[in-house]
Amino acid sequence: xxxxxxxxxxxxxxxxxxxxxxxxxxxxxxxxxxxxxxxxxxxxxxxxxxxxxxxxxxxxxxxxxxxxxxxxxxxxxxxxxxxxxxxxxxxxxxxxxx
Numbered sequence: 001x002x003x004x005x006x007x008x009x010x011x012x013x014x015x016x017x018x019x020x021x022x023x024x025x026x027x028x029x030x031x032x033x034x035x036x037x038x039x040x041x042x043x044x045x046x047x048x049x050x051x052x053x054x055x056x057x058x059x060x061x062x063x064x065x066x067x068x069x070x071x072x073x074x075x076x077x078x079x080x081x082x083x084x085x086x087x088x089x090x091x092x093x094x095x096x097x098x
Contacts, residue, residue: 027033
């Protein structure tokens with residue numbers, strides 16, 4: 001009867017090891033972990049580039065490499081929209097204290 005607790009503990013530890021390995025691989029893939037292949041560029045010009053600044057081939061527009069750039073463009077669009085709305089509110093002067 002006492003071995004059930006040990007078996008459960010071993011199973012939990014094995015599951016924890018599997019999750020840790022998967023998390024490490026995911027962090028390396030996103031370039032957030034040390035030793036990631038993305039951050040190891042050879043020349044100074046390559047090291048100066050951002051990790052997501054890899055040029056995609058012309059015919060390959062739907063790859064995951066373009067996803068961070070698209071997200072960045074969407075965030076800039078939202079930022080511009082918020083700034084325009086704030087400028088409009090300020091120009092209307094709805095009786096707000098300046």
